[in-house]
Amino acid sequence: MGPKLADAPGTLCTRLARTIESVSPPAENPRPAAYRPGRIALTAIAVLAAMALGLVAGSWQWNRYETRSDAVDAQAAAKGKPIADLEAIVAPGALGPGDAEWRTATVTGVLDPTSVVELRGRSVDNTASLQYLAWVHTQSGRTVLVNLGWQPRSGATAPTLPPGEVTVTGIVRAFEEDNGKPGTRVTPVQMNGIDGEVVQAYLMATSTCGANGCVEGLEPAPIPSLSLGPHLSYALQWWLLTAVAAPLGVWLTRRDALHERERAAVAASPQSQPPPPKRSKKRRLTDEEIEDAL
DSSP: OHHHHHHHHHHHHHHHHHHHHHHSOOTTSOOOGGGSHHHHHHHHHHHHHHHHHHHHHHHHHHHHHHHHHHHHHHHHHHTTSOOEEHHHHSOTTOSSOGGGTTOEEEEEEEEOGGGOEEEEEEEETTEEEEEEEEEEEOTTSEEEEEEEEEEESTTOOOOOOOSSEEEEEEEEEOOOOOOSOTTSSOSGGGOSOOOSEEEEEEEEEEEEEETTEEOOSOBOOOOOOOOOTTHHHHHHHHHHHHHHHHHHHHHHHHHHHHHHHHHHHHHHSGGGSOOOOOOOOOOOOOHHHHHHHO
């Protein structure tokens, strides 16, 4: 009885350990790396970043599309309107041309020869050009910026302005945004000789003539041909990224986990283990070889 009682605690411990082993999950099926908290957190951050980028970029492209669409509509609507007096359609104190942009208008006044500025960095029909800007001072005391026209940059010479009053006919345009580089934008900030209130629009002259002659040697600056461009399609593409970012993140995570499990199953398969090296059978010596050894 003594030895059997002494062995009882050890037997109970052995049975308990075997029971725990049978209940515990197998160690050969660990959680895939794709489902670990750190990996899921990185995936969530990437998905949120993609969604934010899609929203911001899509909204920016949509705003560009709306601006282009409004400009195309305004240019088309202006074609059927009669020629107007610029000072009448752009009122004093206005912040810009408004509905008057793209209309054909006239202004009468005196060209200021000291205000002529060369507009650089623009091509016309793939030809490097110089365009010329000048002020027209009107009898009402207002000042109008005029794009007199262009000529090829090679061999360009400053135009001679006729004295006295002239009448400028052209297309109404809004001022360009200043970039801090003189001679590269159509804006009063890059001009000299401002006298009086500046009309908040400029004319792309098609003719500049008076009793003492016309501005010659310059071709009218071409009117830009507007199009909607690819901004709408770009906006839809960015918003599509926002919509599919979360489902795509889930799909990639599940795919990585599946691939990891497949690789683990293949590695644990007995067929994947390399076969043991074959032992070479020892050849029996012949009688002649035995005699030679002796």
